[in-house]
Structure formats: structure tokens, C-alpha cells
Amino acid sequence: MEITFEHVTHSYNPNSPTASLGLDDVSFKIQDKKFTAIVGQTGSGKSTLVRHINALLKPTSGTITVGDRVITPETNNKNLKPLRKQVGMVFQFPESQLFEDTVEKDIMFGPMNFGASADEAEAAAHKMIKLVGLDESLLEQSPFDLSGGQMRRVAIAGVLASDPETIILDEPTAGLDPVGRQEIMDLFKNLQQEGKTIILITHNMDDVANYAEEMAVIHRGKLIAQGVPQEVFNNQELLQDDLLTLPKSAAFAKELTEKGFSFEKLPITINELGTEIEQQLNGD
Incomplete structure (x- = not known):
């Protein structure tokens, strides 16, 4: 489902001496069933x-439209369950x-909170534990007896179960090692290819380059750039100002450009870089 921000401003502690802007007049769209990365400094x-x-929040x-649901300053917490089931x-x-x-109960909690029966939630737990790459035998264990990486996967399974x-x-x-990071990112890319909308906040620009189809750059609460990663990472103004x-x-x-190589646009993935270097070395 498409998500639209229209002139959204968010002020923390408004009308007080400690007021600060978290968002400042942000307008943009997150496309349905796409993998979108949102980046920016801490x-x-x-x-x-x-x-x-x-x-x-x-x-x-301003307003945020999520599918057919509109969120405004007047929105209260009543009847938000359907929205929060749609957005994990x-x-x-x-x-x-x-x-x-137990791991099983933890994964079942979300679906049951959103109205699933115990049988439906149990079936979801068995399906999701396998989806995140864990053995079903772990379902009866305490999540606190698992390794950090396994606990991370259980928590993700709990979100996906709904x-x-x-x-x-x-x-x-x-905090994950490179192998664990790639496995988790591959999981979410596969989910997006199966029809989910994925929104990634990250400081890891390689993950943006390798997985995202769209990206947005936020700076001091303002949206300062949006587009496909190849274009955004070649935005010289952002790079010169150390905003990306x-x-x-x-x-x-x-x-490599300082050693005689020439790139029309900087390649952002290892495959793109390898292709460019090979072509230039071969004189293509």
C-alpha cells in the first residue's frame, strides 16, 4: 500500500522552552511493494x-495517508489495531x-493480539520460525537461552507472524556479523519480491546500494533528496556537504578516478564496479 506524507511537521514538547522539530514540512511518497531506504545522520x-x-507518533x-487510513494531528489511539497489523x-x-x-509463545503473541485464534497463531509460529532460518525444535525453548543472532530472528519472526x-x-x-547481516537482508528482500512493502532505516550504505529501489535522505528533519540509489549517491551537492x-x-x-579511470556515474555495487573496471581495462 502506498504511503504519502503531506507537509508533515512534528514538534517534540511543543509550546515549551525545550521544543524541538523532529520533522519539518516533509512531503513524499513511499511506493507500494517497493524497498525504500531512509538515511541520514544520527x-x-x-x-x-x-x-x-x-x-x-x-x-x-500535516497528514500521513497509509493505504486508506489518514493520520492527522487529531488522530487518537482508538481503532489503531487494523493499521498496526498492516504496518509491522x-x-x-x-x-x-x-x-x-518460550519462543513459540513469543511469536504467537502478535497474531493473537490482532485477533488470531491459538491454532492460527501456532501455525504462524511454525511457519515463521522456518522462514527466518531457525529450526522448529527451538519453539519450546526459552528465547533467553538462545544466542543473540537467534534472538534477533525470533523477534523478527514475531513481527512477520501477523x-x-x-x-x-x-x-x-x-550488531550482527557480515554473514548474519546478509541473511537478514536477503530475507527482507525476498519478502519484498513476494509483495511486501519494505522501509529500511540504516547507516549502512552498502545495504542501501544492494537492496533498495528507492531512497530518501533526511537532514535536520527535512527531506533533502529522494530517488533511485544510483542517482542519489551521485548527487555531488550532497557529497560535497558531507550529507551522505x-x-x-x-x-x-x-x-580510481585519481588513477586514470573515468566513470560517467559512480558504480554503487561491487558487481557494477567490477563490470566498469573490466570494460575500461579491455578498452570497451
């Missing part, structure tokens, strides 16, 4: 923005939210 407003999508002014959120270090005495249409990921691979970090492949390509 404190830029990324998390503030996505918390408006399932009404964890309400705008001070995987917070940074989601394993910190585990609380049940079958949300849109999944928001707030630094979902923080390049993926490793693009940064290496930039170094």
Missing part, C-alpha cells in the same frame, strides 16, 4: 518519520522486546 529525524506510519501538522515494525535490537517463556503488508526496519542488522556517505564500491571508484 538525530536527523529518520526514526521520527517512520513512527508516524503506524501512528506511534502523530504529526503536529522491527526496532533496533528487537530481541530486547522478547518476554514470553502478516503485515508493510514492514519497517530500524537498523535491523545492528558513499557505499564502499562508489568510494573505491572515486579513488
Whole structure:
């Protein structure tokens, strides 16, 4: 489902001496069934923005439209369950939210909270534990007896068990090793290819380059750029002002330009970089 922000401003502690702007007149669209990355420096407003999508935060002014649901400053917390079932959120270090005495119960909690029967929730738990790459034998264990990586996967399974249409990921691979990070990112890319809308908050520009189809850059609460990653990462104004970090492949390509290589646009993935270098070495 398409998500639209129209002139959204969010003020923390409004009408007080400590008031500060989390978002400042933000307008943009997140396309249905696409993989969109939202990037920006720490404190830029990324998390503030996505918390408006399932009404964890309400705008001070402006509107957010999520499918057929409109969120305004007047929106209250009544009847938000359907929206929050549609929009699942995987917070940074989601394993910190585990609380049940078995893995199965933890994964079942979400579906049952949204009205599923115990049998339906149990079936979802068995399906999702396998989807996140864990063995069903872990369902009867305490989540607190698992490794950190396993706990992360259990927490993700709990979000997926409610079958949300849109999944928001707030630094979902923080603290994972490179193999674990790739496995988690591949999982969400597969879900997007199966029809989910994926929204990723990250500081890892390689993940943006390798997985995202669209990206938005937030700075001091303002949307300062949006587009396909290839175009945004080649926005010289953003790079000159240190508002965006390049993926490793693009940064290496930039170094190569000082050694005689020439790129019409900086390649942002390792495959693009390899192709460009091969063509130039072969004189193509």
C-alpha cells in the first residue's frame, strides 16, 4: 500500500522552552511493494518519520495517508489495531522486546493480539520460525537461552507472524556479523519480491546500494533528496556537504578516478564496479 506524507511537521514538547522539530514540512511518497531506504545522520529525524506510519507518533501538522487510513494531528489511539497489523515494525535490537517463556509463545503473541485464534497463531509460529532460518525444535525453548543472532530472528519472526503488508526496519542488522547481516537482508528482500512493502532505516550504505529501489535522505528533519540509489549517491551537492556517505564500491571508484579511470556515474555495487573496471581495462 502506498504511503504519502503531506507537509508533515512534528514538534517534540511543543509550546515549551525545550521544543524541538523532529520533522519539518516533509512531503513524499513511499511506493507500494517497493524497498525504500531512509538515511541520514544520527538525530536527523529518520526514526521520527517512520513512527508516524503506524501512528506511534502523530504529526503536529500535516497528514500521513497509509493505504486508506489518514493520520492527522487529531488522530487518537482508538481503532489503531487494523493499521498496526498492516504496518509491522522491527526496532533496533528487537530481541530486547522478547518476554514470553518460550519462543513459540513469543511469536504467537502478535497474531493473537490482532485477533488470531491459538491454532492460527501456532501455525504462524511454525511457519515463521522456518522462514527466518531457525529450526522448529527451538519453539519450546526459552528465547533467553538462545544466542543473540537467534534472538534477533525470533523477534523478527514475531513481527512477520501477523502478516503485515508493510514492514519497517530500524537498523535491523545492528550488531550482527557480515554473514548474519546478509541473511537478514536477503530475507527482507525476498519478502519484498513476494509483495511486501519494505522501509529500511540504516547507516549502512552498502545495504542501501544492494537492496533498495528507492531512497530518501533526511537532514535536520527535512527531506533533502529522494530517488533511485544510483542517482542519489551521485548527487555531488550532497557529497560535497558531507550529507551522505558513499557505499564502499562508489568510494573505491572515486579513488580510481585519481588513477586514470573515468566513470560517467559512480558504480554503487561491487558487481557494477567490477563490470566498469573490466570494460575500461579491455578498452570497451
